[in-house]
Amino acid sequence: MAYEKKIPVDLDCPLRLTMSLIGSKWAACILDELRSAESMRPSEIHRRLPEAAPRVLDIQLKQLVDDGLVTKTIYLELPPRSEYVITPLGLSLLPIIDSMLEWGREHFDIFLTKYGKSQP
Amino acid sequence: MAYEKKIPVDLDCPLRLTMSLIGSKWAACILDELRSAESMRPSEIHRRLPEAAPRVLDIQLKQLVDDGLVTKTIYLELPPRSEYVITPLGLSLLPIIDSMLEWGREHFDIFLTKYGKSQP
DNA sequence: TCAAGTACCGAAAAATTATTCGGTATTATA
DNA sequence: TATAATACCGAATAATTTTTCGGTACTTGA
Secondary structure, three states: OOOOOOOOOOOOOHHHHHHHHHOOOOHHHHHHHHOOOOOEOHHHHHHHOOOOOHHHHHHHHHHHHHOOOEEEEEEOOOOOEEEEEEOHHHHOOHHHHHHHHHHHHHHHHHHHHHHOOOOO | OOOOOOOOOOOOOHHHHHHHHHOOOOHHHHHHHHOOOOOEOHHHHHHHOOOOOHHHHHHHHHHHHHOOOEEEEEEOOOOOEEEEEEOHHHHOOHHHHHHHHHHHHHHHHHHHHHHOOOOO
16 A cells, blocks of 8 residues: 555646656656557566666556556466556557657757766 | 755656656646746746645746746845746747646546545 | 735655565576 | 576665745735
């Protein structure tokens, strides 16, 4: 019960409703990755997003499934296998994610000079 | 120092860069409100977003100014007066905010049945 | 004089999110 | 017989965000 959304989605404002679905640190990134294949196994998602703690990806994936943006299929095999696929509802968010990607790429330099660290 | 961004913006990924600017609870809402007038006084912003704690709006506004999405003009008058105006950079985010608004309105009903409380 | 409005700010608490760590269980490979 | 890979999960901790509370300071209107 520790990792369930306290306020599942914000129904008071359409903007915050959308935000509460894709506004977490990795949700939009996961959706962005999922589109690059028919389906994706969790280990692959972990590989593609190495900066995220594996645990948080598990939690976010569960959230995405709960919200209906992604489906999960568990194959009763050994070794275990499961696959995630983006749903039509999740697909309908991709234009938003695309525009955020584009905006970020376009304005990257502003924030690099503004906030970029001098010595890495 | 308590209310400064620890990780100011996320420069590793364009998606999370954009997110770190408009992904907080009220930032996108403030930008959305600011466009409905030439300029806006803080008291008006507070009136328009009564669900937000006044303090958090102050903090978010400061953040938006720091990030260059909004300008603040202080008039040395009594009683004090200041005004916020959205910058061209902030304006360039409005298409994203619009698409999130539209998505939220369009899919509101799904989440109302899914997560809406039975008795208010 | 008292109350309300204007625009802030700091400190602390509460709430939420993210991360780390360790653990389960099975198979395949060295 | 180890070791790694697969896919998870719980608990505790850390980090961050949001909220609450109280305070400053001045003016206007009742």
